[in-house]
Amino acid sequence: MIKLLNERFTYFESEKRFELEINGKKIIAFRYEKQDPQFSDYDVDIKIQDEEKLTEEEIEEVEDYLKDKYV
Numbered sequence: 001m002i003k004l005l006n007e008r009f010t011y012f013e014s015e016k017r018f019e020l021e022i023n024g025k026k027i028i029a030f031r032y033e034k035q036d037p038q039f040s041d042y043d044v045d046i047k048i049q050d051e052e053k054l055t056e057e058e059i060e061e062v063e064d065y066l067k068d069k070y071v
Helices: 056-069
Strands: 012-022 025-036 041-048
Touching: 012 056, 025 056, 041 056
Parallel strands: none
Antiparallel strands: 012 025, 025 041
């Protein structure tokens, strides 16, 4: 007989794809998230396809949007 004593995530990874429009420019962005709840480690990376279409301000706005909205 098996008796479950404890169950929890020890490590979690996810990648989400977003189709966004910023100032009339359509882009695709990826949000890659890694977290280790046991040690409270958390890391988020944002990758934007065709990043050269955007200004530095637009890139920063997209990164902030994806980091803040999907916490």
